[in-house]
Amino acid sequence: MIPVFTTLARLLATESAVALVTVVGVRGSAPREAGARMIVTAGGDIAGTIGGGRLELEAIAAARAMIAAGTESFAVRRFALGPALGQCCGGHVTLGIETIAVARLGEVASLARVEASGPFETEAAVAEGAPVRRRLVGAATGDPGADLDDGVLREVFGAAGRPVWLFGAGHVGRALVLALAGLPFRVNWVDERAEMFPGAVPGNVRLVVAERPEELMPSAPEGAMVLVMTHDHAVDLAIVHAALARPGIGYVGVIGSATKRARFERRLEELGHAPERAGAFRCPIGVPGIRSKEPAVIAAAVAAELLIEDEAARAAGRRRPPPLVAAVGRRRRG
Incomplete structure (x- = not known):
C-alpha cells in the first residue's frame, strides 16, 4: 500500500512524466486485488506492486513505452495468468496504465493533500490514448479499490486504517x-x-x-x-x-x-x-x-x-x- 498521489508528487519533482499502473479488474485467482497500484518512472524504478512476476514485468515495459511516447495517455491491458505469461494463477487481470506529466503537478499535489486526510473516491471518464482527468466524488469508507465499467473509472484511494x-x-x-x-x-x-x-x-x-x-x-x-x-x-x-x-x-x-x-x-x-x-x-x-x-x-x-x-x-x-x-x-x- 503506497500513498499514491504523495508518491506521484514526489517523483514529478524530478521526472518529466511517470506512469500509474492500476489493477482495474480481476477474474479468478490473481496475485493482487482490484485497486492495487504501481508507479513506474522512465528509468524503470517502481513504487508499489501489482503482484510481481511476469505480469509486473510486462506492465513495467508497457508503462515505460508510454512514458517514452511523450504524451499523456491511458491504455487498458488484459492478461491471462497462464502458461503464455509464465504464471499459473489461472485468473485474468485487467490493468489501466496512464501517464502523468509534470505539467499536472499542481493537480497531483492537490489530490495528495486530500489523500493525507483519509480515504476518498474519484470518478473519471477514460478513453484509450487520452489523459485521465479524475473528479473528486468525496470521502470514502471502504478499502482502496478500482473498477472500470463502460469507460468510467471509479476508484478509492487511501485507507482509513x-x-x-x-x-x-x-x-x-x-x-x-x-x-x-x-x-x-x-x-x-x-x-x-x-x-x-x-x-x-x-x-x-x-x-x-x-x-x-x-x-x-x-x-x-x-x-x-x-x-x-x-x-x-x-x-x-x-x-x-x-x-x-x-x-x-x-x-x-x-x-x-x-x-x-x-x-x-x-x-x-x-x-x-x-x-x-x-x-x-x-x-x-x-x-x-x-x-x-x-x-x-x-x-x-x-x-x-x-x-x-x-x-x-x-x-x-x-x-x-x-x-x-x-x-x-x-x-x-x-
Whole structure:
C-alpha cells in the first residue's frame, strides 16, 4: 500500500512524466486485488506492486513505452495468468496504465493533500490514448479499490486504517510500533513519560503523553483495538477497566502472565464487570506456534493477529473486530 498521489508528487519533482499502473479488474485467482497500484518512472524504478512476476514485468515495459511516447495517455491491458505469461494463477487481470506529466503537478499535489486526510473516491471518464482527468466524488469508507465499467473509472484511494491505542513505551511497545509501520493501522501511542518515546516514529503513529492514560478511553473511536503494556500493573488495570466499560471497543490486549490474567479477572469483577466480560480475554496474544520472548518476535506475532482480526471484521462488514478481549503475555503458554 503506497500513498499514491504523495508518491506521484514526489517523483514529478524530478521526472518529466511517470506512469500509474492500476489493477482495474480481476477474474479468478490473481496475485493482487482490484485497486492495487504501481508507479513506474522512465528509468524503470517502481513504487508499489501489482503482484510481481511476469505480469509486473510486462506492465513495467508497457508503462515505460508510454512514458517514452511523450504524451499523456491511458491504455487498458488484459492478461491471462497462464502458461503464455509464465504464471499459473489461472485468473485474468485487467490493468489501466496512464501517464502523468509534470505539467499536472499542481493537480497531483492537490489530490495528495486530500489523500493525507483519509480515504476518498474519484470518478473519471477514460478513453484509450487520452489523459485521465479524475473528479473528486468525496470521502470514502471502504478499502482502496478500482473498477472500470463502460469507460468510467471509479476508484478509492487511501485507507482509513484500524485505530490502535497502544499504552506503554517499553521494549515491547517500541517493537510493536515498528512492526505496525506500513500496515493498515493508525496508532495512538500513549505513555505517562515523554522521555520514553524515541526521537522518530513511523508516519502512522501519533504520540500522546497522558498523566492518567485511562482517562483517554472515552475518546477512543468505535472499532479501536487497545493494547496495554505499561510499566505499572495498577495503571494496566485502570486502562483495561476503562476499555471494557467503553462501548464499541472489541479488542483489548494486556501484557502479562497467566497469574496476572487471573488477578485481573478477579479485580475486574470487583469493579463491576460481569464474569463473562471480565474473563473474555486470551492469554497470550499473537499467532500460535511462536514461543520466543524477544520483544521483536512478540511484536511480529501480535501484528499478525491484529491483521487477522481486522480482515475478519472488514470481511464481515463490521466497523469493529469481534468482541474479543485479549492479553499480551510474555509468550507463556497454557
